[in-house]
Amino acid sequence: DAGVIQSPRHEVTEMGQEVTLRCKPISGHNSLFWYRQTMMRGLELLIYFNNNVPIDDSGMPEDRFSAKMPNASFSTLKIQPSEPRDSAVYFCASSLILAGGEQYFGPGTRLTVT
Amino acid sequence: GEDVEQSLFLSVREGDSSVINCTYTDSSSTYLYWYKQEPGAGLQLLTYIFSNMDMKQDQRLTVLLNKKDKHLSLRIADTQTGDSAIYFCAERGAGGYNKLIFGAGTRLAVHP
Numbered sequence: 512d513a514g515v516i517q518s519p520r521h522e523v524t525e526m527g528q529e530v531t532l533r534c535k536p537i538s539g540h541n542s543l544f545w546y547r548q549t550m551m552r553g554l555e556l557l558i559y560f561n562n563n564v565p566i567d568d569s570g571m572p573e574d575r576f577s578a579k580m581p582n583a584s585f586s587t588l589k590i591q592p593s594e595p596r597d598s599a600v601y602f603c604a605s606s607l608i609l610a611g612g613e614q615y616f617g618p619g620t621r622l623t624v625t
Numbered sequence: 626g627e628d629v630e631q632s633l634f635l636s637v638r639e640g641d642s643s644v645i646n647c648t649y650t651d652s653s654s655t656y657l658y659w660y661k662q663e664p665g666a667g668l669q670l671l672t673y674i675f676s677n678m679d680m681k682q683d684q685r686l687t688v689l690l691n692k693k694d695k696h697l698s699l700r701i702a703d704t705q706t707g708d709s710a711i712y713f714c715a716e717r718g719a720g721g722y723n724k725l726i727f728g729a730g731t732r733l734a735v736h737p
Contacts, residue, residue, distance in 0.1 A: 544724075553727075604668075608723055612656060613673055616667035
């Protein structure tokens, strides 16, 4: 299996622009998680889905952030408008709800907002 | 509430054993995990342990679980420079859906 795939790997944009991050989970997994990692705040859970349905979005920092999962093999995280403080590495992870329940992480998207 | 704590930094000499410690608060946690993050990469699952186990060994890695004290440790035998990374402890949170509660991570530095 190719593992969790994220694109782009790097994104540089100007403040005020819309940013869309993409994630393809491991085939057959039914839970998907979006995280943000910064030096100051560490690893933060933003939102997670089960069977394509958002379960908990309490970690989404502001209304500028939105996430969708239109099908089992694709999810997006959108920031509109972006701000410099959104600069971080964004990770997507997927999991299968069974005994064990471990999450598998993608390589991340490094976002820089200037 | 659910919380996971780790020391932030550990320095060891190459060839020595490393022990990374973690404490958690949720006594109902069924699974506990160790992840490794190398620079510029995502989190890589190293191992996990079920709460009814006290120990799990996998090659150079040994996980010890003390449920009474809610303490988890990861021992790396014969530590190598390639083991230099950040190590995250995580517990499986309540409510299903495989939500994990992560610690802040322990940065392991291996020196000659």
